[in-house]
Amino acid sequence: MRTISSSTSSSSSIWQLSKLTGAVLLAGAVLAVTFSTTAQAQSESVELLNVSYDPTREFYREYNELFDEFWQAEHGQSVTARQSHGGSGSQGRAIIDGIDADVATLALAYDIDAIHERADLIPQDWQSRLPNNSSPYTSTIVLLVREGNPKNIQDWDDLAQEGIDVITPNPKTSGGARWNFLALWGYGLEQFDGDEQQTYDFVRQVYENVPVLDSGARGATNTFVQRRIGDVFIAWENEAFLSVEQLGQGEYEIIVPSQSILAEPPVTVLDANVDRKGTREVAEAYLEHLYTDEAQHLAAKHYYRPSNQEILAEYSDEFPALDLFTIDEVFGGWQEAQQRFFNDGGVFDDILEAINTQ
């Protein structure tokens, strides 16, 4: 019968096709193995993949040259460090899902914790392996206002006043914006002597002044700078400097609040990956070299606060001293902060529900 013959011919073609697909896959695998073994065998050059987040692009571009020079002088081997940039959370997920990165340099420890929890590429104590909570450079959260500071914004409490429009991304989708929220909350706790209810009301008042919750930091910068919406933009200090530099001197001013959070963007070697690729030695050196004087100066040049206090002191004009608290001191670390404030049903959801359904 016709129907039977057509179904057999279709199944046989599927079979042939799967044979073909298998052959292609096999060929691909053979090629991949060949390539990776040749890469291993060549001792005069080595390749690293650094998976990072958005605003470190320019810093690492320069740092990679610096490190290549250093490594070549020491080991006679050239290092090509490739960079990948994106939102910190999605970069972390890319690592979990198997991107072949040697080192991760992300915006917050929470995203690297997830790499331990979900993919087991690194040990639980990854953050204690390098000095300074594995954060070679730090930053803080500051306020960016328009030229001349027309609304006279001096500190966090000014953001809660009526008639002020505050621009900050959504902490549910933006890792950077979680630092903003926590800086605000920490300031509230300090002002109200640890009174949680008053702090909650204060933070709620500020978020009532937020007209747009962009999904990421780049979108929020656009809203403030291109759309010219809002009176004040809560930003990482390094990104605030970049905005001022790139978008016109004199159009914006950076206001350093009396107190803020110490933003620690941490770095780690991805153990399982470097052991498989045989790149552990160079990957570890790549991160350790971030703590050397020349790299610390480079970080300062790209507006990150050097973790080396002596070098930081040299840049006291750019980075005024302010009262900095850490996430561990005030919130007991990222896991607790995430759980309490940003997960579904957490404090942030609560505040936004109260504002938008009142």
Added chain:
Amino acid sequence: MSITPAKRRVIPGFGLTMGFTLLYMGLVFLIPVGAFLLYTTTMSWDTFWSAVTQRQVVASYKLSFGGSLIAATINLVFGALVAWVLVRYRFPGKRLVDALVDLPFALPTAVAGIALVTLYASTGWVGQYLDVFGIRIAYTQLGVVIALTYIGLPFVVRTVQPVLEDLEAELEEASASLGADRLTTIRRVIFPALFPALLTGYALAFARALGEYGSVVFISGNLPFRTEITPLLIVAKAEQYDYHGAAAIGTVMLVAAFLMLLVINGLQWWASRRHG
């Protein structure tokens, strides 16, 4: 068997082409969607239900489905009009307009979103004049509808256009010579012939709008309960590694969209039988 295909087809190869079709559908569509649905089944009914019925999520369904329906309806009317003009009239720059219709397909949606918000923000080129009258588009639900309308425009035009081209002008002349007035000709002659194509375009525009993310997040403002679309909530869930929650909401969207498309297809089938 009473109905058997002709012994020899002009172009042989049913087996091969069917094999490719199945493989292609499997690789590109069925395996990802199947894996996704399978993943959803690993969660308990209670977790699933509480994830998909959170108040914030329910508010986003209203905006996503409501906004998509409105946008598809706008495109239905104006898309048909554009198709009509492109098929029935000659005018300078016609080819250009014809090519422009496809632009929303090609433009990265993020670019569209940024362009729209540049226009419609209260400081934007268009927005500043509307602002005088108290009309706000960017960061409101209206902005969401505009973005969804923009990305859905080509679908109705491109489905209606070929059908209109096949529809001979003689039919209208015949209708007129038999004494029908213009409205009757449209109602009884043109509309029935276009109806299936219109429905297809409507369904495609609707489905496209429902899944749209890139352009909307720029113009919506993403305020929970007000301007937050469902795809954004899925991203927010994934961001906190709540893959179950993300998959649950995704399933609701998938099932709802599938049901709506099924209804529209049914309607189309019914219409083509009635008028065919």
